[in-house]
Amino acid sequence: MFLILKGKKVNVNYIWAYFIIFFVLWSIRELWLIEYLDLMAPLSKAITSAFVKITIWVIPVILLVQLIEKRNPVSYLGLRHNFSKGLKWAGWFSLALVTYLVVLYLVILNKPFNINTGFNEWLNTIILVGIIEEIVFRGFLLRKFMEKFKFWKANTITSLLFLSIHFPIWFYKGLFELPYILSSMITAFVLGIIFGFIYKKTDSLWSVIVIHSLYNLLISIFN
Secondary structure, eight states: OEEEETTEEEEOTHHHHHHHHHHHHHHHIIIIIHHHHTTSOHHHHHHHHHHHHIIIIIHHHHHHIIIIIOSOHHHHTTSSSOHHHHHHHHHHHHHHHHHHHHIIIIIISOOOOOOOOOHHHIIIIIIHHHHHHHIIIIIIIIHHHTTTSOHHHHHHHHHHHHHHTTHHHHHHTTOOOTTHHHHHHHHHHHHHHHHHHHHHHHOOHHHHHHHHHHHHHHHHHHO
16 A cells, blocks of 8 residues: 655665565574573674674664665654753653652662673663664654554554564563563564654654663563
């Protein structure tokens, strides 16, 4: 199906084929390749994991934007526009997020800090994850779905897909058990909705990149 947008036809159906292939490739990484990655030395594992994730997540999106959308990926994905506005939103929301998690974990749950974070977690869970995952889900998928659907429907679909990409690693780690899996699914979905809303309000991917990475940092510290 094509949608007339700003005087030209835009193909939105290829997104579903893209996501299916993407999901399969990432599932292979999370269910099979991870066993071999775990056998590597910590530094080699961290670098190889980063390379694999960039290859599966970022490179295909850049190629699709260039070859099918015929646009500059940096501009198309929201990495060039409204940088200061994005950081302003990220700053205020980050302050609220830090306050909430500090009260939750330190005051209510009485959990101590955990600062023993290794290089692999810093690189692949904290630094890169915000950039890589937001490029795919908010910068690319949400933007494409908004060409066909109204924002909240597009955001809901994107958030469900964002939730689904966590299934392989949850399955691998044996976490599909109540009540953990229910709370994890709700958290992932709600975060997707929030990230999509902030991306829409700021028209800048940097806002959600910063917030996403900060969230992962805080979860690493408190868990």
